[in-house]
């Protein structure tokens with residue numbers, strides 16, 4: 043009943059049902075949360091009645107009453123949405139305490155220190171969550187009294203100390219909130235419930251939902267649960283554990299706990315917690331019981347669990363369980379192990395791995411041979427490596443990142459208010475907190491490298507610097523972090539490509555067994571082709587030949603070709619380019635032996651290869667002002683400027699590019715076709731199997747394709763006849779303007795294959811210029827839900843997708859068996875891959891590093 047009770051509530055109920063030690067309580071549903079919002083943010087009469095009734099039942103079952111001066115019931119008020127949003131919403135503990143009940147609690151438990159510690163915690167949390175009083179207002183009070191008493195740990199303060207603290211806290215609350223701390227327990231409860239409802243729409247929860255694509259309308263449930271206490275003394279404690287290692291996937295209990303502590307102490311990073319393994323020595327019976335419960339929960343949910351527990355006077359309570367968040371690395375390992383352990387089928391296991399999360403393991407890491415100036419070591423909280431400027435403030439980090447700079451966010455610890463800074467940073471470094479601290483959990487979720495609890499690093503937020511091993515690192519200095527080892531490194535270090543673990547390779551083989559849609563790669567160089575092939579690409583779906591024109595030694599020849607005054611001059615320049623292109627293609631064909639290689643003929647507007655007008659104007663002006671200037675050079679530059687101006691376009695994206703170049707300057711495409719077939723012939727003669735597929739870009743009318751097809755066929759014929767060899771090849775087109783999709787039946791008559799260039803097709807269908815849209819208004823559109831997604835990242839199924847479906851259908855009607863694929867960036871995105879599969883495409887093509895993602899997403903689509 044997750045959608046009604048929220049994840050936390052549903053699991054608490056389920057654990058209670060199977061007889062686990064869960065403190066009793068009740069859950070206010072997500073429906074109530076939505077009613078609250080629909081009723082104009084009011085706690086309705088019927089909600090109040092139902093809450094009172096449930097409370098009464100709870101009071102009866104535990105034999106205590108809310109507000110009873112002798113034996114008070116204390117409860118926690120906990121948020122819990124359908125999808126877990128750790129730390130994003132607010133929780134209040136120890137509710138029900140006031141100036142009177144605290145005395146009763148002290149007497150009843152014979153533990154005044156504990157009672158007053160709980161009361162001050164309650165005041166702190168409640169006034170933070172419900173009354174909006176910031177945490178830091180209270181901190182100095184505790185620091186001051188600890189200093190006065192000469193102690194460093196909160197746990198060493200006495201009941202009297204806490205009483206003093208409480209008096210000061212109450213004064214702070216009245217001052218900051220403008221009203222006194224409420225003493226009436228049911229009023230406390232009602233307001234806390236409302237605060238949880240409201241927290242659904244606090245800034246950090248909204249941002250979290252946006253990042254994780256959680257719908258806003260779900261609402262949160264509220265769990266009211268009787269308290270158990272980890273802060274009553276040394277046979278008490280609280281902790282968090284994962285049933286398997288969330289970083290590596292290793293099948294070993296993994297977690298942390300603190301003795302004599304409550305609630306958030308473990309994750310807040312106030313005291314550094316102990317690793318769970320040590321609990322085995324400290325409380326052997328509890329450890330064993332906990333291990334058993336972990337095993338039960340794991341086999342019940344058939345997934346790795348993230349479990350919160352508290353020990354009260356030697357008795358263990360379970361306060362929460364949920365499917366644990368994990369790194370991609372761990373996700374793969376756990377899915378693999380579950381199949382080997384016979385717990386899940388291959389299909390089930392594959393579905394446990396989120397293709398988009400795989401990006402993480404396909405990220406780069408530090409070259410083991412690189413020189414590393416290690417200045418500190420912390421906990422390896424989230425794997426991956428990154429370099430960037432050390433920045434101590436989330437707002438600054440966000441600003442610099444928006445300016446295109448790489449930053450590492452360095453904080454003593456992070457809180458949910460740092461989300462935007464973490465999002466903007468390449469990686470996160472904290473000096474406090476453990477493997478389950480906020481920074482660690484959030485970084486793992488975001489797939490960013492993080493090092494936590496790096497106590498060697500002494501951060502001074504005032505001066506914006508940190509010291510480590512006597513070195514001072516100032517704001518803006520470059521540091522590198524390796525979240526896999528916990529090393530903090532001075533300066534930038536060399537990163538290398540990832541390798542796939544054996545488990546990962548095996549999992550991908552399972553995916554291939556199930557997957558029906560093909561996976562190719564977009565690659566322009568033999569190195570990329572090789573990488574992609576290692577990652578499992580089944581061919582090249584798009585080779586962009588213009589990238590070969592951009593090389594430094596070629597640009598002058600390309601410019602010669604473009605600026606040629608006569609046909610002959612142009613042909614001379616092309617003849618110089620030809621052998622170079624041929625070499626490129628030989629390299630690609632060789633790496634892709636036996637697999638299809640789709641080569642797209644020249645696509646961008648020609649002026650992209652020429653110097654820009656502003657630069658030329660500056661040069662010319664300088665030459666004119668200089669009396670000794672070389673007059674010949676000046677005239678050359680002026681003539682170049684005229685040429686460049688002549689080629690300039692108002693809308694280059696819709697200008698003279700793609701097949702329109704081939705139609706007007708057939709010699710360009712002819713040279714490219716010649717290079718392709720000479721390369722193919724050379725390799726075929728050497729016994730290497732080549733499968734060339736020539737692709738004509740930006741076709742809108744069948745006549746364009748017919749002309750270009752004839753050109754390629756004639757060229758191929760000449761080359762192959764001369765070489766005395768036969769090679770099978772195909773000629774196809776990109777579908778990237780709406781007219782091509784609409785007239786796909788006509789176009790199919792001249793095409794052996796269609797490849798949907800969904801980047802351009804999205805631009806031309808929406809009429810958006812991508813470069814302008816993403817910078818100017820698309821963010822606004824997505825943030826304000828004008829569009830559900832950025833259509834350049836996730837294929838717009840209803841519009842662009844409709845054109846794709848239509849083109850496939852029309853094309854196949856005219857030419858049964860017409861091969862179809864997609865080569866836009868969408869080819870590596872899981873939702874788009876699912877769509878491509880549904881639309882009946884034969885393959886997707888994506889960048890080499892996304893090939894494993896596409897293999898898995900392709901299997902998901904079939905399952």
Ligand code: ADP
Nearest residue numbers: 118120121128129133267268269270305306350
């Ligand atoms: P979050 O969703 O942010 O994890 P929780 O509602 O789980 O918030 O509460 C945070 C912590 O508060 C828990 O991990 C637990 O330690 C403590 N807590 C919550 N309810 C209780 C309770 N009934 N008794 C004791 N501790 C509790």
Ligand code: MG
Nearest residue numbers: 128129350362
């Ligand atoms: Mg929790």
Ligand code: MG
Nearest residue numbers: 739778799802
């Ligand atoms: Mg295009």
